[in-house]
Amino acid sequence: MGLVAQARSVVAYASRGRPPWLLAMRPYYVTTPIYYVNAKPHIGHSYTTVICDVLARFHRLEGRPVHFLTGTDEHGQKIERAAAERGLAPIELADQVVAEFRSLWERLAISPDDFIRTTEPRHRVGVEAIVRRIAAADDLYVGLHEGWYCTSCELFYTEKELGETRECPIHASELEWRSEENVFFRLSKYQQPLLDWYESHPGFVKPESRFNEVKRFVEGGLRDLSVSRAGLEWGIPFPDHEGQTIYVWLDALTNYISALGFGHEPPGDELWHRFWANDEADVIQVIGKDILRFHTVYWPAFLLSAGLPLPTTLWVHGWWLKDEQKVSKSRGNVVRLDGLIEQFGADPVRYFLLRDMVFGQDGTFSDEAFIERYNSDLANGLGNTVSRLVTLSRRAFGGRTPPGDCDDNPLMRQAAEAVEKYLQAMDACQFERALRALSGLVGETNQYLVEREPWKLIQQEEKRDSLSRILWNGLEAMRLVASALLPVMPGVGAAVLAAVGAERPESWDDLAWGGLGVDRELPESAALFPRIDKEKYLESIAASETDVEEEKDPMISIDKFFEVELKVATVVEAEPVPKSEKLLQLTVDLGDEQRTVVAGIAKQYEVADLVGRQVVVVANLQPATLMGIESQGMVLAASDEGKPVLLHPDSQVPDGTRVR
């Protein structure tokens, strides 16, 4: 076997011990959690989704049939309240936020095969099917449910779990005491079956530290779980239990299989049989550590009860932190990536997310860290090395790749090692290690060039062969780096491949040394990554008002407050908005003009009681269209647990009077 062929087989498969023909057949299913639609997406959601996208792209390149699912979790009290606070119907809020998610995924080059919304009929079919199977296993009963409830987690906590503070351990928010009749799931019955499953499936939860945490929790004993809520309107009705709605987590977790057509008649369930109910398939579910218990205890218990197969692996990642706290809307410290994507494109952002966080551990976001990573690995590292090699080759060989290849040199051996490390690390979801292996190879390529000084050989005719070999080796190393970067940076990977005159790999077999052609056209390429002046960049973002500050509730000056024009107005007409339970269309008189304003007060106020009444209106608000009606302002109301209570002046004043 020649060196090239040998390297090819050694590098591509030896480390993983699976023959290519088997890999080519085995389906690969990867899922993100489905995201709540009560707020815009932020860095945490982006991180989970980018990871799944990278896994999907990696395994597609491995030649496996891949199905990558993401979506949104739209039922439950949290969404119902968030919608009420904005004067919207829950589905209207969901539609708006889903559009934000879809747009962000597009801008982040995310390539899902499917996007499921729990408000879709196909999902409901799956949920009803799993509930019927759980009921048939005699795992449901009705009982009284009492405890401290967090509406953000949608979870009851015991006194023991809370300690003295009575605050939610995840959201640090106040809890509510609740007592109601619910349908319960016999979770306690599954303590031993779960422990047995963990024992016989050592790769079920990764990393190991999280698996141990789960085992300890289950060994500590499992209490039955309430799986319905009384009096919750926004959800799926519980089959055979009138007045009860399916608990959002039982509803949400089922998305992973309802999206595949579980519960549907053939052929609607084809994906289900291919990607889940199939021993050959790998089912990989990526989650953050905050939803560990739901996915590693409740979810497998539901599946065991329903007699359905369990996923292969739950991969658990840590949190992005800012100011030492989890980035989240409820903590008010969100980090959005929109600005970075707009300025740098999707790829550097994707690279940063995977490179600056050790998968499984927490990581801290800062703009400074982003710029440093961008400059060191991308602008100075990959970008400079590629541009140097391309410029030299073009000059020496008339705008073409070097005429002679080379299959015995130190760079080749370093490349083989880097590729092997990369493949192993990707298999183990150690993205930061995988990317370090690639930037290590870029560094070694640079070192190789510095030691051989090809720029000095250009004028020496007798050194043409050695110049050809040196440059070809450098370009070939960059071809390998660019190919391996494709799952993480699909655009940049393709651009570098084009820049070095190489083809896109057809499979990971092509990560063997020797794939770059000789004497190929090498077009002049634009700079891949312009270097960024860190200080200037940081100054510029400090000066601009960022999203982060907007969400922090900063103190505002009196001038800023006066920018909001609050005026007294009289309601002259009021009528319900068709097809909406919550919205009313009001005509209000502001003294010198009349306006249409849509308000989410239909449940609390009768139309007849509103006409003639004075209210306070935000008069300089940008118009917004709600259920097809343009609202030219907003009526002020106090929000009492989401229920609006209108504000009005203490005594009659002329319409149009300013409120300050």
Ligand code: MSP
């Ligand atoms: N809707 C539930 C999941 C249901 S899955 C059947 C939910 N949604 S979420 O929008 O709150 O969070 C979804 C994912 O985003 C979780 O995996 C969570 O860990 C991740 N992140 C949210 N904030 C995060 C960070 N600050 N850092 C990293 N990921 C975190 O939970």
